[in-house]
Amino acid sequence: MTSRTTAEDDAPTSRHRPLLVLGKITEILDAFSLTRPELTLGEIQQATGIPTSTVQRLVSNMVAEGMLDRSGERVRVGVRMAYWAAAAAKGVDVLTLVNPILREIRDATGETACLFREEQGYRVCVAVAETRHALRREMFVGKIMPLHAGSAGRVLLAWNPPLADAVLSGPLEPFTDATVTSPDVLRGLVAQTRRDGFAITTAERDDGASGLAAPVFDPASDLVGALAISGPTIRMPRPRCEELVDLLVAHAEQLTRTLGGRHPS
Template identity: 60%
Template sequence: MSVAESSEKSSSNTLLVLGKISSILDAFSLSKPVLSLADIREATGMPTSTVQRLVANLMSQGFLDREEDAYRIGMRMAYWAAPATRGMEVIDVISPLLKTLRDTTGETACFFKTEQHYRVCVAMADTRHALRREMHLGKVLPLHAGSAGRVLLAWDPDLLEAVLRDPLEPITESTITSTEDLATAVKKTRTDGFAIIVGEREDGASGLSAPVFDSAAGLVGAVTISGPTLRMPQETCEAWVEPLLTTAEHMTRLIGGRFPGEA
């Protein structure tokens, strides 16, 4: 076989493999985001051994992620697809990541934005536990109590100044009501890059939050994990800082954002 023929055969094999990979990825849809190996085999018509081999390779490269005994499109694909999300609503882009965070921790994952001197829940993935904190889309909450409020104030100096001018009403015995103490707590949040709060807004409840930024490094909102303190003591919250920050970074990247200080 000549060099030209060998090169042509290699290119043909590569295209054949890419075609099979495309068939597997095309099997996933919004109505069927999670597929088993049997589902993929049925959708593609490929032999079981071929599907198993290609799915394993796709997982190793981040094209697919495992979800229990099934598979879904890998989050790594979202990085490459970031330009395609330009012009989309932020909530549509970040909502899948809230579900992933909920599945990782087992607790409710929310996204909060500011509205005047309050914070509002604009997206959420509710826990599957029977015992849960009450939260719903559109819920309006004070900014001076809770981890999301702490984050929203930490990256918005004008808003912090405005909130500090008003009386800080106590909600629980742990609520910060001193303007000096709140300013100190907000400064720590900005230094840490996240906030962990226990019992400030609701007795027996915990939350941890991190910021999400837009392309101008402006604050978009706060991603939050919240739940009862009996399942979320301080040590558990601290263990979940890494997945929280990873989610916040993914959200920032997906909407074409950057962190303050980045070029």
């Protein structure tokens, strides 16, 4: 018996077509980031590889539905999306969302990934994915460290001016020869962190240890915490830390967007 193939068999069914369209819509939304909140149609096409005519059609439909907002020749993620994102994040423990991201960072870099929050004038590790290397920095959930030493502390100070003022008004204890103990110098470094969107430090709290950190924000643009990568300086010299900045910042943006958050304007 021979099988018959009809034009109807070859044609995409309505059951499959929406999945293809949703995939393209997702690619378009993923093209936007906190560092590139507005894009032209050409930039969207370059970022996604979707044909220009399809980009034009989908963007027009997404603008009509409020998924994107148009301003002249540029578009951005629509304000309506914030309502959906806030509903999605409502009642969800941040740690439930951050742990898979920490594991992604650990697996991509081979180093320990953590999330730090400020608690009572200190920085506290609230989530961690430890490196599989035998040589590692000691890190565990609940570990308490100073705010004025290390990249995560610098990020927590950079987006919390009252906290920075309080920390910088008191004595800054030295932990190593590289610890910044001058309030004026540290204030400048904190300001630089805010301008850069990340911080890199070496041997400020522990000799032979390096780290880099980036901020995570909630829907009110308040700081959720500092996402950080840390490890021995022998594996993470300054050039290696600089190579990891884009990866770290991208994951911090991913977590911010998952929480429905937005970067302070």
